[in-house]
Amino acid sequence: MVLNCKYEAVLEVLFGKWKTVILFNLFSNGTMRFSELQKAIPDITKKMLTHHLRELEYHDIVHREVYQQVPPKVEYSISAYGRSLLPVLLAMNEWGMAHGKHLTELYGEESGQ
Amino acid sequence: MVLNCKYEAVLEVLFGKWKTVILFNLFSNGTMRFSELQKAIPDITKKMLTHHLRELEYHDIVHREVYQQVPPKVEYSISAYGRSLLPVLLAMNEWGMAHGKHLTELYGEESGQ
């Protein structure tokens, strides 16, 4: 037996409609400001962006850097610990791509995703 | 850039309070009946067990075998395709264990999980 039922921790940390997209952007671009994330994810509201960022920060996945100035400036980046998620995300990513292929095989092209 | 934003498919398939535990049991024990799963996961209600099993079946992760007889007998098992999730679950599992360790380092022993 290979699994020792600790893998739901990942789901706990990663759950939320936008967390994946946020992490995707931060992993890709490194440090990003709040407004940059907003621009990169047009459909997200400030409330949701804030909420998910706070949760990711609480789980020590992203780092939040506040510059005390006017106008305010806040930068987000993947924390050192957050980078440990990369192998997991890569495994998930790989499966996700294969899964898309599997779906089109099952239901045909138009179903796709 | 390494991620191509397909990894949320995994979250979609794996989300649900009990899916991880169900998969854990099926991966460990192979084929299981509905009632065996109930016994293995005492806190789950029939409704939730049914619901999650149906979703897993819909995503072609588990296989459902119905025996037409009285009393009814239904067996569940990981599908061939579902087994492709194993590397992902292993990566998640590994991170989950490291995460537990990380948490106790951050907040002390009693926080643990």
Added chain:
DNA sequence: CAGAATCCGAGCTGATACTG
């Protein structure tokens, strides 16, 4: 035995407006 049906509360999500 293996569910289906119903009802309910909690939490996630979102639109909108306001603030230092």
Added chain:
DNA sequence: CAGTATCAGCTCGGATTCTG
């Protein structure tokens, strides 16, 4: 610029009851 506050909708999870 980077949020907070308020209000509302919907989905998820759960307790309970009923059925072939």
